[in-house]
Amino acid sequence: MSDNQPTPDGVLRLINGYWATGVVGAAAAHRLFTHLEDGADTAGHLAERAEISERGAQTLLDGLVGIGLVELAGGRYRNTPEASAYLVEGKPASLSSFARLKLKHMGALVTLPDVVRAGGPITDPATEVADNPHWEEIVPAIAAQSVPAAEVAAEVLSLAGAGAISILDVGGGSGIYSALWLTANPAARSTQLDWEPINQIARRLLHERGVADRFTCIDGDFHTTDFGSARYDVALYSHIAHQEGPEGNVEVFTRLRQALKPGGALVVCDYVVDDDRSGPAFPLIFAAEMLLKSKQGGTWRRADYRDWLTKAGFEEVSFHLAPPATLVVAR
Structure with missing residues (x-):
């Protein structure tokens, strides 16, 4: 040959x-x-x-x-x-x-040809409800994925020396960002907005890390819960944008802009693709997961984030690699 x-x-x-x-x-x-x-x-x-x-x-x-x-x-x-x-x-x-959890997910791919034909899930996603016991397994299992990105974000924002800042983590899940950031900055305080069963999981992690005294939870759905006005120095929106459509992301970004104090920063962490959709490899293939499991989600381009964040009122947008994710920082 x-x-x-x-x-x-x-x-x-x-x-x-x-x-x-x-x-x-x-x-x-x-x-x-x-x-x-x-x-x-x-x-x-x-x-x-x-x-x-x-x-x-x-x-x-x-x-x-x-x-x-x-x-x-x-x-x-x-x-x-x-x-x-x-x-x-x-x-x-x-x-x-x-890795153990993913063994249970392989069977779902059998439906992908039908999902591709339909342009989205052929049945309603069963997991996206607050009281699903599924969260007890998946939320801790995926927490470690955010460790590298959380560490990069802390460096980009110079959080360790930022003093008595206030943080809002929307859809914070396990609370891993708060755990790492509060450990790095002993003067910071963090508030997580998520469903009550998920917040319970986060409280356990923050207690184990010894920083629960500076951690507060708001039980609710970020689509409908008020973020407040000019309350926070840093807001976080991690691995949620890929589940939402363009209009939904602009709406949330707009409310997050309002929730930030003057000069505050929004950190978006997600699997972001290049503007011509030629890479990176992991975010490109992750798009199939969103087609399979979400009605409007996808892996969005850098240009999409720039456009949405500008519409939401942010003036500066920068991108920082935390492979396989990308951090989008807006002020």
Whole structure:
């Protein structure tokens, strides 16, 4: 076969991409990355430590080597730096619980051809209600995804030295931004607006982090709850814009502008695509998730955010990378 002739390898990897989801999810379920980090470096050691079959341990190791999350040298296995940072339990940005959660979501993709034809969900999304027990599982599982972006945002805004600022986190979920920002700035105070069951989860996290005394919750839906006027120095709108349509985002941005004090900053964190929709890769493919699960959402362009924020009354808009997300800071 000629060196220039394409092979099916890449296409087959994509067609069978669910294998990677399964291998990572199963490895996380049995804490393999954590055991590898602690020195269990052979299939036998892992099987003993994880209380699984040696055949199963070897199969997972083979798969993890194949997808680039585990390295093999001299017959010994170890986590790659990426796996060590993001899949070992107990580390701040660990995504191990999210990897386990995604095993349950694979079946939903069967409906994607019908969703593409219809232009949106073919049944009403069942999870988007306040009293769904689903939140107890998913909210903590996705919290770690926001750690890198929250740290970048803290640097961009110089939050550590900002003094006694007030923060509004709209749809704050786990409260991870508040937890990190209040830890960085012992004079800051934060208010989270979200549904009551989700706020309960956030209160637990903030209590565990020792900053609950400077954390307040407002139980409500951000579509209808009043944000107030000139109350906050910083407002946060993280991973919500992709669920909303253009008109909805302009409306919320306008109310957030009103809620900020003069000179205040709005931080929007989301998966943002280039204006010509040529990249980045993760936000582009994430658009399928929004088509599957939301009626109006999508992965929006930088130009969209500039337009919406200008309409909302902001004068300065800047973009800061926090891969795979982008921070949009408006003043």
